[in-house]
Amino acid sequence: MQARQVVLISLIVCFILPIACAVDVVINPVPSPNGAVLLIVDGFGSCYFYPEFVPHDLDGNELMRGEANNIMLIADGGVRVLDITAPQPRTALGHSVLVTGYSHADPLLVGFDDATIFDATRKHNYLCIGVMQKGDFESLRAKQDGILFDSSNSIKTPTAKLEVNAQVPADVIELMQEWQNDLPSYLDGKEGVERYTAYNRWGIDASDAIARYMCDNHPDRKFLLTVNVGAVDLAGHHMGPERYIELIGELDEDVCNLYLTCLENNLALIITADHGMAFAMTEKGRYVGGHASDKYAGAVESQRIPLIVSSPNIRIGVIDGTYGQEDVAPTLLSILDVPEALQYSDGDIIPVKKYANLRVIAESPIKITLQNNDATLYSITDEDVTFVGLTLGNYTVSTGRRTMSVNLRSDQVIEIETSSYDRTVLAAMMISMIMVGGGLTIRRIMRED
Ligand SMILES: [Zn+2]
Structure with a gap:
């Protein structure tokens, strides 16, 4: 009975607090400061x-x-x-x-x-x-x-x-x-x-x-x-x-x-x-x-x-x-490896870190595949994933039928927009505009309506 309550509470927390559902995928362990x-x-x-x-x-x-x-x-x-x-x-x-x-x-x-x-x-x-x-x-x-x-x-x-x-x-x-x-x-x-x-x-x-x-x-x-x-x-x-x-x-x-x-x-x-x-x-x-x-x-x-x-x-x-x-x-x-955007920031991350983290956010769960040199590093179906500890360099992120290249020099966020009335068709149009998102470079992938 208690275990059921715990599961239920976890689910409620997931709905109320999106951060509680964010998933960290550690590609390489990182020496974050305390x-x-x-x-x-x-x-x-x-x-x-x-x-x-x-x-x-x-x-x-x-x-x-x-x-x-x-x-x-x-x-x-x-x-x-x-x-x-x-x-x-x-x-x-x-x-x-x-x-x-x-x-x-x-x-x-x-x-x-x-x-x-x-x-x-x-x-x-x-x-x-x-x-x-x-x-x-x-x-x-x-x-x-x-x-x-x-x-x-x-x-x-x-x-x-x-x-x-x-x-x-x-x-x-x-x-x-x-x-x-x-x-x-x-x-x-x-x-x-x-x-x-x-x-x-x-x-x-x-x-x-x-x-x-x-x-x-x-x-x-x-x-x-x-x-x-x-x-x-x-x-x-x-x-x-x-x-x-x-x-x-x-x-x-x-x-x-x-x-x-x-x-x-x-x-x-x-x-x-x-x-x-x-x-x-x-x-x-x-x-x-x-x-x-x-x-x-x-x-x-x-x-x-x-x-x-x-x-x-x-x-x-x-x-x-x-x-x-x-x-x-x-x-x-x-x-600090805190993957949060500052709401009003127009600043950039200065590339001081040995590695970078890549956060991918979607409006609903979606299959996200991360590749490096044509090798798949990880594949996951989720709506908020941070790949932690990536070597600086070039990567490919695939969501369904579409892929995008990422030149990772510092932490980045890729935000995937989905159509509210067609959540099954994946993006055909990509806008790789760099949004100032409070330090994390945010790239937006649009879904085709
Ligand atoms: Zn002063």
């Missing part, structure tokens, strides 16, 4: 530490470069995207782009259903946690299960707050509360660069402690930890280029433990920024930093951001080509 830490360093311009770039002020005078040796070592063991720019180099907008994958995103869009990486990962039972000093606007906080944030956005009188919006394990909340209470002790008696450094250090140390605790005590719970540290940006605005790069050097020291935690626990670490920073000399002979106003926003120093990824499933090296901040969100989902 979760991810998304480290957003506010105002961290790649012009100031990528070896290929030389920073200039708005008058064209060369500026000093920062030392980020540890971060570059992380990049050497992972993947570094060379040319990636923020389309809207402002804090709230940059964070909105980073989490939605849409180049014109704003905080309003972040609040929409299925708009963000948090909505996508939560469908796969991820816990979404935040530790954010800046970029923590209301709609972004609401997408976190729990978030520790600085409600003041002021380094003089920071106020750490904890917001819990969904079920977070009680012991994790307790740990976050401890870190909330620890902020004053990090800053006590410190001024100037030392205070700025300590502010960032608290954010990194809290994130490291939470990530390590999750791995040690909740090893089966995947999580996405979003971190923003704010003092590099603040130093740029208030203290000039020398202090700005000094803060980069200090952060570079502090990030090592967080990296090791990720490495030891099979977590992806994604280091990026909401925007960069530009400097202009005033008439008084003093540098002032900015990135958002018209004066600064057009500078390459304001727009260029880093993207460095450490993860067990990526290809090591530097990626050339031109990319945008909107590509970060779909790339993050690809790294």
